[in-house]
Amino acid sequence: MRHTKTGLFIQFLVLNLFFNTYGQTQGSGKTYLVINGIWFTGNGFVKQTFYCSNGILAAKKPNRVDSIIDLAGKYVIPPFGEAHNHNVEWYGEERFYKLRDRYLKDGIFYVKNPNNLPKVPGQLAGRINTPQSIDVSFSNGSITAPQGHPLGLVKRNIDREVWTIADGEGGFYYSVDNLKEFYTKWETLKKTKPGFIKLYLLYSEEYAKRRTDSNFFAWKGLNPAMLKTMIEKIHKDGYRVAVHVETSADFHTALLAGADEINHTPGFRAKEDYGFENYKIAEADAKLAARKKIAVVTTMGTAIDNIFKTIDSLPYKATEKEMIIHNLLVLHKNKVRLAIGSDAYGQTARFEIDHLKKLGIFDNLTLLKMWCETTAQTIFPGRKIGYLKEGYEASFLVLEGNPVEDFKYTERIMMRVKSGLIMRNL
C-alpha cells in the first residue's frame, strides 16, 4: 500500500479499509500506524498514535510500517466481553456462524461459557479463538449436588432427545455428595481440559433441608461445608473457580471458600415468597469481595427487563427492584469488580449492558469500564486485554462518537481490529 501525506488520499484509504474488506481479513504480520484516533485511557479519551505490530500495540515506531490507518478523530475503545452465556455450543456451522457474527457485530470478542458439553470446544476447534472469530473460555462439565442445578435443563434436553443420558452425569455435570466422590470425579473432569471450573451453590443456608427432598429438584447445590476444601484442591491443580450463587448466604459462603469469580448477582432470579431480604448482600461481604479481588458477573438483564415490564401490575416488583439496586450498588461502591454477563441464551452482553444502563444507577464511564476492562480480564485473566496500552493485544473497536458522552455510540462501531487484524465489516 502506498503512503502519502495528503489527507484526501488517507481519507480514501480509511474508506477503503472500512468498506472494501468484506469477507477477508488483512494479511497477518502487517504493521499499521494508526493516526488521529482518540483512545480510551480507562478514565477518558486522549488523542494518541499507536502502531499495531505483530498483533500487539506499540507506542514506538517498529522497523517497518505497511499502512497507515487514519481514524479521522474517531473514538477507540477495547473490545467488549460476554462473561456468562451458554449459547456458544455446536448445532452446526450455519447456526454457529450466525452467533459468531452477532457477537462480533456487537463488538464482543471474548465469551465465557460456564457450563457446556465437554465435546463443544472440539466441535468448534478452528472456528473460535482466531483473529476472525470470538475467543471463548469453557468450563465444560460443572460440579453440583445429586439432583442439583442444572439437572432441570439436562433432563429437558434428554426428554426432548436433543441430548443422550451420556451427556448428563460425567458430561454436562458431575454430582458429588461428599469429598470422596469429588476427588474421584474431579480427576475425570480435569481430563476434559476446562478453561476454569464451575461449582454450584443454591440456597446453601437450606442445604440440609433440601438435600434429599425431591420438591427441590434442580433447586439445590453443593454442601457448603465442603466448598472450601474443593476450591483449595482445584486451585492447587491450577484452575480458577467460578461459583454459581442465588442468595446472599451463597455469596458469603462462596467468598469465604475462596471463589475467584461469583456467577450471578444474588437475587438474579429471586423468589418473592423467600423474602427479598435474603438476597441482599451485606456491606461487610462486599468489602471482603473487593479485598479478595473477586469478580462478580452481573446477569441481571432478564430480571431488570421483567421488572420494567411488570412493576405497574405487580406491587412486589418495587421491592425486588430495590434489592437489585442495593446489591449492584453495594458491590460497586465498595469497588468490587463487576463483569458484564447476560446468561441470556438468545442474547449477548449487549442485552445485559442495556438493562444495567436502563436501571439508571451507573454512569457511562462506569459501564464502559465494566464491559471493556473487567469483563475481558475475568474471561481471560492471563492475557493482556481490556486496555489500550503498549504491549497489550492490538484489539480494539472504533466508534463514531464518544461513548462516555452518549452510550449509544457503543452501538456505532465503524471498525473492529483483533490481534492486529482488521475484521471484515458486519
Ligand SMILES: [Zn+2]
Ligand atoms: Zn448460566
